Amino acid sequence: MAGVLAGAVLIIVWSVAPFLWLLRSSLSPSGEMTRVPISWWPETVTFASYADLLAALFAPGDGTTTAQLIALGLQNSMVVGVVVTVINVVLGFAAAYGFSRARGRGWSMALNGLIISRMVPMFAIIIPLFLLFSRVGIYDTYLALVLAELAVTLPFSIWLMKSYLDTIDVELDEQALVDGATKPQMLRLIMLPAARPGVATAAIFTFLTSWNSFIFPLVLSSSPTVMTVQPQIAATYSDMRADYDVLFASTVLACVPPMILAFILQRQLTRGLLSGAIKG
Amino acid sequence: MTVRSAPRGWSPGPGRPPTTATRRAARRRQRLGEFGLMGPAILVVLGVLFYPLVYSLWLSLTERSDTGRTFGFGNYAAMFGDPILPTALRNTFLFAVIAIAGSIILGLAMALLLNIPSPLRGAARVAMLIPWSMSQVAVAVIWGWIYNGSYGALNGLLFDLGLIDGYRAWLNDGTTAFVLLGTAFIWSIAPYATLIFLSGLQAIPKEQYEAAKIDQANVLQRFRYVTLPWLRNSFAVVFVVASLEGFLAFSLIYMLTNGGPGYETTVLAWWGYATMFTYGATEKGAAILYFLTAMVMAVSLVYMRALRRPAV
Numbered sequence: 114m115a116g117v118l119a120g121a122v123l124i125i126v127w128s129v130a131p132f133l134w135l136l137r138s139s140l141s142p143s144g145e146m147t148r149v150p151i152s153w154w155p156e157t158v159t160f161a162s163y164a165d166l167l168a169a170l171f172a173p174g175d176g177t178t179t180a181q182l183i184a185l186g187l188q189n190s191m192v193v194g195v196v197v198t199v200i201n202v203v204l205g206f207a208a209a210y211g212f213s214r215a216r217g218r219g220w221s222m223a224l225n226g227l228i229i230s231r232m233v234p235m236f237a238i239i240i241p242l243f244l245l246f247s248r249v250g251i252y253d254t255y256l257a258l259v260l261a262e263l264a265v266t267l268p269f270s271i272w273l274m275k276s277y278l279d280t281i282d283v284e285l286d287e288q289a290l291v292d293g294a295t296k297p298q299m300l301r302l303i304m305l306p307a308a309r310p311g312v313a314t315a316a317i318f319t320f321l322t323s324w325n326s327f328i329f330p331l332v333l334s335s336s337p338t339v340m341t342v343q344p345q346i347a348a349t350y351s352d353m354r355a356d357y358d359v360l361f362a363s364t365v366l367a368c369v370p371p372m373i374l375a376f377i378l379q380r381q382l383t384r385g386l387l388s389g390a391i392k393g
Numbered sequence: 394m395t396v397r398s399a400p401r402g403w404s405p406g407p408g409r410p411p412t413t414a415t416r417r418a419a420r421r422r423q424r425l426g427e428f429g430l431m432g433p434a435i436l437v438v439l440g441v442l443f444y445p446l447v448y449s450l451w452l453s454l455t456e457r458s459d460t461g462r463t464f465g466f467g468n469y470a471a472m473f474g475d476p477i478l479p480t481a482l483r484n485t486f487l488f489a490v491i492a493i494a495g496s497i498i499l500g501l502a503m504a505l506l507l508n509i510p511s512p513l514r515g516a517a518r519v520a521m522l523i524p525w526s527m528s529q530v531a532v533a534v535i536w537g538w539i540y541n542g543s544y545g546a547l548n549g550l551l552f553d554l555g556l557i558d559g560y561r562a563w564l565n566d567g568t569t570a571f572v573l574l575g576t577a578f579i580w581s582i583a584p585y586a587t588l589i590f591l592s593g594l595q596a597i598p599k600e601q602y603e604a605a606k607i608d609q610a611n612v613l614q615r616f617r618y619v620t621l622p623w624l625r626n627s628f629a630v631v632f633v634v635a636s637l638e639g640f641l642a643f644s645l646i647y648m649l650t651n652g653g654p655g656y657e658t659t660v661l662a663w664w665g666y667a668t669m670f671t672y673g674a675t676e677k678g679a680a681i682l683y684f685l686t687a688m689v690m691a692v693s694l695v696y697m698r699a700l701r702r703p704a705v
Contacts, residue, residue, distance in 0.1 A: 138538060151548075211430035215431070227438065236666070237446055244675070263441055267434060327644050328643065
């Protein structure tokens with residue numbers, strides 16, 4: 114038993130300590146962070162960087178300070194994430210229902226196409242998307258980012274929701290149609306509630322993926338009014354004159370939404386991961 | 394919207410069997426609606442995924458010149474002739490090995506431990522969500538700061554323990570950089586493996602272990618003959634996911650080493666990206682990334698075939 118406890122403590126320390134070090138650094142003034150030898154306990158605790166970031170979030174400037182740049186990035190991530198999630202739920206759920214109920218060679222081939230698309234790494238499409246979006250004139254817009262995120266999230270959402278819908282008896286939808294419900298009504302009133310855990314899981318996974326996405330916005334956006342928070346943090350990180358305290362506070366803030374979602378998702382997590390990996 | 398009957402609060406009423414005719418009508422309506430349902434999503438996937446995929450292949454097979462584009466394998470020839478290729482290939486496979494070994498060894502160890510009831514089990518599972526949920530950019534910021542040559546916690550720790558007598562720039566040495574990148578990488582992906590293994594472990598019926606105990610099997614034998622066979626699918630999933638992660642590792646390298654020192658941490662993903670966006674060789678970059686894509690897809694196809702085979 115003591116061994117098991119020690120092991121659990123080890124897992125906790127290993128998982129949490131690096132993040133705690135970031136948190137601690139985000140609460141120290143820059144001068145204290147760059148002192149040698151380093152001190153393990155903070156002498157001064159300051160929330161100044163968080164205050165800067167929050168102020169910039171509510172009164173976004175033109176992106177002249179690091180805090181403003183990151184605040185814009187956080188807002189952009191939120192916009193792109195929400196739009197991608199809504200499209201995933203609406204288009205993806207309809208498609209998932211269709212794939213779950215459709216019979217016929219054509220549809221099963223389309224379904225296989227979806228499975229294959231789960232294996233396409235984003236590196237395969239990043240260059241063509243960049244060239245394409247530049248040519249069409251939507252490079253560095255929300256639209257470009259939304260479309261790119263859809264490429265990786267939509268097939269996964271469809272798969273996830275389909276695997277839930279597969280467990281719902283076909284008799285249920287037929288009965289509803291026979292009783293005079295229209296198709297959209299049946300989908301909304303009968304199927305959506307029945308498949309709610311699957312839809313919620315797909316939505317959360319979509320938002321998580323989009324929020325944490327780095328390479329797409331890195332390549333497909335350039336101005337602070339469009340670029341999401343991940344490439345913005347990366348740019349700040351590689352800037353030699355970076356305000357490290359603001360950088361670390363930004364990183365902590367950028368970790369908050371995914372952590373909350375992961376916590377909510379705990380129960381569904383493994384099922385989602387499994388269906389994403391095995392079926393995908 | 395015309396409503397034939399109000400379905401608000403509708404529930405499948407018992408004892409009203411539909412006739413064959415109405416049922417057939419419903420089926421026909423369903424068939425007609427199929428494209429309306431799946432069409433939009435399929436069009437989006439075709440447009441943003443399959444079209445770029447084909448476009449990318451075409452790009453990699455063409456070369457620009459003053460007279461226009463010519464078709465051929467020149468980009469692939471340039472890639473295979475590049476002295477960086479063997480290094481990039483070796484590093485890509487090394488990263489995959491690190492990811493697979495780390496996920497399986499650490500992930501399985503953590504899962505076995507967390508499968509035993511203890512007061513700290515819940516807390517440990519929640520703690521693992523921190524690295525799991527984090528973006529690779531955040532992972533890079535955290536570990537880059539720990540590894541920092543001037544003020545890093547790694548330097549501080551080793552110095553306080555008396556193992557080094559001065560702070561060092563750890564990422565300036567190829568081998569050390571590889572080990573440190575690998576550590577950060579495993580930190581961020583092992584929790585995924587743990588979750589998969591845990592769900593596999595929890596699916597094992599308790600009677601299996603009781604029967605094994607009656608047969609006087611010791612801990613190791615129970616692990617070998619009960620646990621491992623039941624975890625077969627979990628192993629396969631972890632294997633697929635970890636190798637894909639390993640093959641496609643990019644963000645940590647982009648942020649911490651830029652593929653260096655020299656080319657010592659250059660992997661295919663980074664090389665392809667840099668070829669295109671740093672050196673502007675679009676077509677060669679497309680060829681490198683297409684080569685990587687082909688490798689990744691071949692690997693997943695092999696695994697998927699293996700997964701379909703019935704359990705032994």
